[in-house]
Amino acid sequence: MDNPTTHGLEEELRACKQKIQNLLRENEQLEMEMQQMKDPKNSLSSNLIPNECERSMSGEVNSENRYSRLMALQKMGVVSDYTRIIQCSVVIIGIGGIGIVAAEMLSRCGIGELILIDHDSVELANMNRMFYRPEHSGMTKVEAAKQSLTIINSDVKVSGFNLDVTNLDNYDIILSLIQSDTPSRQRLVLCCVDNFSARMSINQLCLEARVPWLESGLSENAVSGHIQFIVPGVTACFACAPPLVVATGLEASLKKEGVCVASLPTTSAIIAGLLVQNALKYILRFGKCTEVLAYNSIQDFFSSYCLKPNPKCSFKLCLQRQEEVIKNSENCMSNNIFLPQQDESIQLEEVSKDNEWNIEVVEEVADEMRENETEVCELKDLTNEELNELLKIS
Numbered sequence: 001m002d003n004p005t006t007h008g009l010e011e012e013l014r015a016c017k018q019k020i021q022n023l024l025r026e027n028e029q030l031e032m033e034m035q036q037m038k039d040p041k042n043s044l045s046s047n048l049i050p051n052e053c054e055r056s057m058s059g060e061v062n063s064e065n066r067y068s069r070l071m072a073l074q075k076m077g078v079v080s081d082y083t084r085i086i087q088c089s090v091v092i093i094g095i096g097g098i099g100i101v102a103a104e105m106l107s108r109c110g111i112g113e114l115i116l117i118d119h120d121s122v123e124l125a126n127m128n129r130m131f132y133r134p135e136h137s138g139m140t141k142v143e144a145a146k147q148s149l150t151i152i153n154s155d156v157k158v159s160g161f162n163l164d165v166t167n168l169d170n171y172d173i174i175l176s177l178i179q180s181d182t183p184s185r186q187r188l189v190l191c192c193v194d195n196f197s198a199r200m201s202i203n204q205l206c207l208e209a210r211v212p213w214l215e216s217g218l219s220e221n222a223v224s225g226h227i228q229f230i231v232p233g234v235t236a237c238f239a240c241a242p243p244l245v246v247a248t249g250l251e252a253s254l255k256k257e258g259v260c261v262a263s264l265p266t267t268s269a270i271i272a273g274l275l276v277q278n279a280l281k282y283i284l285r286f287g288k289c290t291e292v293l294a295y296n297s298i299q300d301f302f303s304s305y306c307l308k309p310n311p312k313c314s315f316k317l318c319l320q321r322q323e324e325v326i327k328n329s330e331n332c333m334s335n336n337i338f339l340p341q342q343d344e345s346i347q348l349e350e351v352s353k354d355n356e357w358n359i360e361v362v363e364e365v366a367d368e369m370r371e372n373e374t375e376v377c378e379l380k381d382l383t384n385e386e387l388n389e390l391l392k393i394s
């Protein structure tokens, strides 16, 4: 039988060891952050993309090739060049329920580089979501994510920054992480934060950096969510048409002490899937990127629409980008890149009558689709160079 005194000491010793481990991890993280703050660009270029040139993706079909099923997209003509994913850096701000699933998906797809920004730690209360495991408890989310993602696909350069995007002191360092130092490298930001002030900060950062970004969010009751694709000056920025809660300053009053919002792994994963699907379409130039896509799980209803930039937007940088885009499009492009999808609009009657599966469009849904039909826009295929041209400084 255990001596109760010895047992107590053993418990205490175990707790001390755990504390020492946590402190060592914290120390390592702080040293890394200090290095990055001293010289973020050099730190990135030296640590994160050293082997990019050595990376390749083979389409060879064998059980040892992790990319064979992804490269099959190219063989089947879905994408013209899957390997361009190696040249892409994705910055994910917020690696909670949506962000961490997005990070895992992009790692498995072989993205060139992932830059993760978050300032929270993993808690047992996060275990209702995907990815994090109980043994991650106490670790910073960026460290836990970095550790696991590197195991999933060591080809991907992953870096983590324990930074709060709403803290003004962090603005310059996050801006430098978002700005691409190499014009040929495509950069995209995924916003997976859970509050509107963080979204507003990201809006400002992406407007300043002229970097496209995908916004995402979940409802507080966990049964619906949305994504929004924002190209500075081309589509509405987050402030062009802010949600009512932001416009009226109600958000703070909605947060009550001791009340936590609901979250479901299913809804988070669905929104993360939609987010990454649109990120991949943008990076790999296939299909259409949806400007705003909303999902309601109660009705299993999806709606999509586009938002034009607001000429009276409260963000001065947005107005500046709108002017630049108009000027650049006059100079280098024959038409606006967002064209109404008039010629290819869905022929509802034909869908219901002649499809080989005899699928019928229910009248109520059909009405909603008709309403949306005039609003659906198509993101015209743009080359990287065209987009850079459009977003360049005039």
Ligand SMILES: [Zn+2]
Residues within 6 Å of the ligand: 236, 237, 238, 239, 240, 241, 309, 310, 313, 314, 315, 318, 319
């Ligand atoms: Zn705006």
